[in-house]
Amino acid sequence: MYKLALATLAAIAPFALLHPAHAQKPSPVSSVRLYVFDCGHLKSGNPQPLLDRGITVTDMSVAAYLIVNPRGTLLWDSGVIPDELIKPGGTTEARATVTKTLNSQLAEIGYQPSDITYLALSHNHYDHSANGNEFAASTWLVQRKERDFMFPQKPPEKENPNNARFAALKNSKTVILDGDYDVFGDGSVIIVSTPGHTPGHQSLLVNLAKTGPVLLSGDLYHYPSERTLKDFTPFANLGDPQTEAASKAKVEALLKEKKAELWIQHDIIQFAKLKKSPAFYE
Template sequence: MNRAIGLAAVLGLAAIGLAEPANAGVEKLYILNCGEGPAGDISRWSPGVNEGKSMDFVDNCYLIKHSQGWFLWDTGIPDAVADMPNGLTPADPKAVTWHRPKKLAAQLEQLGVKPSDIKAMAISHTHPDHIGNVEMFPNTMLYVQKAEYEWPGANNAPRFKPEHPVTKLEGDRDVFGDGSLVILATPGHTPGHQSLLVKLPKTGGVILSGDAVHFKSNWENRGVPANNVSKEQTLASMQKIADRLTQDKAMLWINHDKAQRDSLKMSPESYE
């Protein structure tokens, strides 16, 4: 009887070993070019500072290979902008004139990834430079904060197609349940803004800022854009990110910061 129990235990452990891949968790992270262009006056993101100063912005998307499937963070400026010779000109001259040097679809294709291969996706928030290609993935589960999903759009229009599969979050979420990909609720820029903690096996921890902060000096000085929905929430979210950077020994990758982006490896190169 004891031998039978022991054999069963060994077989059970073997089954568990087969069920869990040796490289469980995040395997690779690719930084995709999802837009770039000049901002007319960056003081709109740092009131009282940088008056009249222009700066080049970038717009990143991130494709993450997890042992349980592909995950996409943000979708950038619409791919259609790549066909506009003068880019997407804003109504406000202080804002960013966006260009799309590379289409998202082409960058995925270069990696051998089809839109239907994306198992799950999330957007940091619903401003146009982050949701431009959401419907390239009509059947992919979308993770978004409930507060963001229900935030009325222009003329009270919904921010997503009602038929798009969605998981509405109310706070942080460990996407795959292993701690390697954690959505962090960081409201303030918008009602349901969120950031993403990625734990890479070789690179270590990285927090993808979304628009919790727009460029390095704003992070260092805790600058809050004038158009954010809540200054108090923004500052609290910055502190939450700072605490997680310490706790997880992570780096902060600031989405729109061109100087930082230019120091990083872009797809088809990757981080492991």
């Protein structure tokens, strides 16, 4: 009987890591908190051009973030593989590998999708929007050009299958943006319009009382070398390089003005140094 019990516990342990019981409901906060979630990593599909420019670490981190404000919550980005496809021990899909579900990381700190006031995706690409459908009941904050790109009036003849992972957002309560936006109306969390990588790409400025201002890049940058190397824009074929260059200039000026720290979401080296949820920045 004892051996059977041990075997049963061993069998269910991996599932508990993926689907833990919800922690006690968190107490209201008095200042802004920023939680960092580990949503896996991506192997570079074509590392040689990066290696040629001196980038020796070409793998990329995948992250999501929860910002908790006294006035509500904001989930920024939603991972690369839908939670429902992640198995105990991890799941690999194409170039992405994920070992923890987004919902399990939320649950660990007492939140579930219904607790998320706002959802904002930096952009529509699959490695940022995989769990979009999970948060369709939240208010979606999206740039007008991005939503039009995601849900065109005339759908393409060949639909990207990954688009089904955010399809439910089409009917979500939505705030359409045409530029920068103060999420909670108190200056603590600002969506920064940074088009170029996609038509309505956006970044996020989070003003933290103790840590100081932090700017989450989305895919405005993928590697820190992009800030210093001339004429170097990975994945330029995906968007509009000239518009992206203007967005980078805007963000560099903002970083200088606010004395903010730039968190490049795909910078796997920087990401490894960040404290992960349930710890938080404030």
